[in-house]
Amino acid sequence: MVARLIAAGSTAAANGGFGMKRQIFFCQVGGYDLHTGQTDYTTNNPNNVLIGAHANLLAELSQSMLAFQRAMEQLSLSNNVTSFTASDFGRTFPTNGTGSDHGWGSHHLILGGAVNGQRTYGTFPALVVNGPNDTGTGRWIPTTAIDQYFATLATWFGVDSGNLSTVFPNIGRFPTSNLGFI
Numbered sequence: 001m002v003a004r005l006i007a008a009g010s011t012a013a014a015n016g017g018f019g020m021k022r023q024i025f026f027c028q029v030g031g032y033d034l035h036t037g038q039t040d041y042t043t044n045n046p047n048n049v050l051i052g053a054h055a056n057l058l059a060e061l062s063q064s065m066l067a068f069q070r071a072m073e074q075l076s077l078s079n080n081v082t083s084f085t086a087s088d089f090g091r092t093f094p095t096n097g098t099g100s101d102h103g104w105g106s107h108h109l110i111l112g113g114a115v116n117g118q119r120t121y122g123t124f125p126a127l128v129v130n131g132p133n134d135t136g137t138g139r140w141i142p143t144t145a146i147d148q149y150f151a152t153l154a155t156w157f158g159v160d161s162g163n164l165s166t167v168f169p170n171i172g173r174f175p176t177s178n179l180g181f182i
Helices: 002-014 052-074 145-157 161-169
Strands: 081-085 111-113
Touching: 002 052, 002 145, 052 081, 052 111, 081 145
Parallel strands: none
Antiparallel strands: 081 111
């Protein structure tokens, strides 16, 4: 539906229509709060392939983002459209049986023609309970702030670097406001 709206806006703009340089479209998918049923390693799964609710959700996300990106490429709008994920929490590393608890330090995906892709921005945590990035409960301490992530997107969106501290009051606490992914 978002691809259709963008296509309609692009057609209208070519004919003197909408006249907006940037717009935000919000899509929401729930179901990631998997305290149980996150994975399923059963006897019906002899190769220990990751299956279960979490794998299904990630597959759906991957397929949806790819389909959207392909639609933007077909419309020749890939460089003008950036897709990204956002979440209010990550998951803990240790299991609580068949799921995990609320955590910090989640990963986000950014996709689009203007994105400097195929890279990891920030530092990937050591996946070790009680390791250097762990609070002691399997919650990773983030090395990159969500403020930095969104400030980078806001700059692409047109927010002047001099106004970033107004939009993101905590941005001065971090070594850079632009992560360089776009």
